[in-house]
Amino acid sequence: MSNKIESIAVLTSGGDAPGMNACIRSVVRAAIAQGLKVSGIERGYAGLLNEEIREMDAHSVSDIIQRGGTILYTARCMEFLELEWQKRGADILRERGIGALVVIGGDGSYKGALALARQGISVIGIPGTIDLDIACTDYTIGFDTSVNTAMEAIDKIRDTSSSHERCSIVEVMGRSAGYIAMACGIATGAEEILVPEMYDGDEQAIINRVIANRSLGKKHHLVINAEGVGHSASMARRIEAATGVNTRATILGYLQRGGSPTCRDRFMASMMGVKAVDLLISGKDNRVVAAREGRLVDVDIEEALVMQKNLPAGWVRTSKLLTR
Ligand code: ADP
Ligand code: F6P
Numbered sequence: 088m089s090n091k092i093e094s095i096a097v098l099t100s101g102g103d104a105p106g107m108n109a110c111i112r113s114v115v116r117a118a119i120a121q122g123l124k125v126s127g128i129e130r131g132y133a134g135l136l137n138e139e140i141r142e143m144d145a146h147s148v149s150d151i152i153q154r155g156g157t158i159l160y161t162a163r164c165m166e167f168l169e170l171e172w173q174k175r176g177a178d179i180l181r182e183r184g185i186g187a188l189v190v191i192g193g194d195g196s197y198k199g200a201l202a203l204a205r206q207g208i209s210v211i212g213i214p215g216t217i218d219l220d221i222a223c224t225d226y227t228i229g230f231d232t233s234v235n236t237a238m239e240a241i242d243k244i245r246d247t248s249s250s251h252e253r254c255s256i257v258e259v260m261g262r263s264a265g266y267i268a269m270a271c272g273i274a275t276g277a278e279e280i281l282v283p284e285m286y287d288g289d290e291q292a293i294i295n296r297v298i299a300n301r302s303l304g305k306k307h308h309l310v311i312n313a314e315g316v317g318h319s320a321s322m323a324r325r326i327e328a329a330t331g332v333n334t335r336a337t338i339l340g341y342l343q344r345g346g347s348p349t350c351r352d353r354f355m356a357s358m359m360g361v362k363a364v365d366l367l368i369s370g371k372d373n374r375v376v377a378a379r380e381g382r383l384v385d386v387d388i389e390e391a392l393v394m395q396k397n398l399p400a401g402w403v404r405t406s407k408l409l410t411r
Contacts, residue, residue, distance in 0.1 A: 255337065
């Protein structure tokens with residue numbers, strides 16, 4: 088980055104995640120404290136193209152650290168996949184003297200940021216998604232709140248499931264990744280955890296375990312099913328028909344995206360926001376902030392987008408040893 092940046096903007100994009108507000112607050116306050124002007128762009132890339140841009144001060148982010156959702160709103164914007172609109176987005180920022188953009192979102196949002204980088208805007212990505220599915224980082228803002236919310240809901244389902252001696256299938260979010268399902272499944276002591284990375288479709292094995300557990304006197308059978316496996320309702324009908332055990336499916340849905348962020352999400356969001364501003368001030372751009380082995384690091388955005396990651400081996404082993 089050759090020119091010193093004096094004015095930056097921040098937006099949230101893709102699915103919202105608890106802790107995004109804490110991150111916006113961190114970016115705004117860290118920037119102002121170090122002499123930068125900051126603007127908030129509402130509704131992600133859609134708001135950029137519609138010029139829904141407002142200058143923010145320290146007070147604009149008061150009283151939001153504890154709130155779920157995002158005060159900047161979020162959107163999915165298909166136009167932004169087209170070069171013409173990416174150029175327009177960069178021009179809008181330049182016309183306003185905004186030299187750098189901090190994007191809080193998932194890897195789809197990082198692709199939008201990379202498109203702007205190719206048009207000469209300095210960008211920094213911050214991982215914000217409940218799904219934990221960004222390869223370059225061990226942590227994404229929103230995951231911790233989401234799994235805690237889901238865990239509490241699953242505990243409640245387990246109570247009623249035990250009382251009625253039922254089998255319960257609980258479907259959790261995660262898009263095509265099984266991180267949420269795996270974490271919730273381990274934390275709730277589920278009998279089965281089905282994740283897209285590993286589930287081979289062997290429903291008969293589940294049926295056999297339901298029958299075996301019944302004969303051992305187990306009162307419930309809890310199946311945590313990832314959104315990426317899906318079909319929870321029809322799976323419940325088939326398990327009930329094959330086992331004679333009353334089976335219900337619950338899809339937790341959007342409740343996993345809301346709510347007041349946990350301490351961990353607020354803390355990580357605050358740390359990551361400061362790191363993003365520090366990167367811009369030190370002249371490093373087109374990077375994404377990542378948590379690796381307990382430290383915050385930064386990774387080139389293009390490299391980040393081609394990285395792959397798998398469910399941690401320790402999670403897989405623990406789930407295999409503890410589910411039955
Ligand atoms: P997430 O950021 O949570 O992965 P999405 O995949 O929905 O969410 O992406 C959010 C937004 O990022 C999209 O609606 C679009 O505006 C932008 N985006 C996604 N992919 C691209 C791409 N290939 N090029 C430019 N912009 C993109
Ligand atoms: O990325 C977060 C997430 O909640 C995924 O778990 C889910 O697949 C998706 O967003 C749902 O998106 P939408 O809000 O468009 O229904």
